[in-house]
Amino acid sequence: MIALRGVRGLRVEDVAAEAGVSKTLIYYHFRDRAGLVTSALEYVNDRAEGYADIAEDDDSPARELLLRLLAAEFQDDAAVRENSAVWAEVRAAATFDEGLRPVLTALTERWLVDLAELIADGQDDGTIPASVDSRAAAIRLTALVEGLSGRWLAGLITTLEARAHVEAALNRELLPAA
Secondary structure, eight states: OHHHHTTTTOOHHHHHHHHTSOHHHHHHHHSSHHHHHHHHHHHHHHHHHHTTOOOTTOOSOHHHHHHHHHHTTSOSOHHHHHHHHHHHHHHHHHTTOGGGHHHHHHHHHHHHHHHHHHHHHHHHHTSSOTTSOHHHHHHHHHHHHHHHHHHHHTTSSOHHHHHHHHHHHHHHHTSOOO
8 A cells, every 4th residue: 555655645544445354453463553564664675675586595705696686676576666666765754754764774784784794794704895884885875766766656667677787786886896
């Protein structure tokens, strides 16, 4: 419902109808509309972790894993598009609704930490130069993905174009310092 109507257009009645349950049950489980939005964002975040297709025992070089992880944000799959739309809607709504910022901040930080750790792993395995600032690179790469996502969702770029831009940016971002 967030992907379709946005956070500001979200009505608990509509969520209940879509789920085939009573509005009272929604309030019982999520307490209020803010709790519902927070749970939805946590759900799509957890779902996103599952579609990156990187197994715990994957011993590929970290640079390759990083590219696969970022490119996984662009797939011709309804769940991936829905996740991307929900993230975009919540980020936009947080401009006006400060109550959304804590969960958005926490989940974004989790993504940044995961990417920074992967960059550090690449520095350890020699596929990423030691001179790369892992946190700064993670911030720039996630911002790129978020920006490309809006264009991709709007049909302004294709999935292949989005992935190509991610790969090109990653290659530039992970160059040794001059």
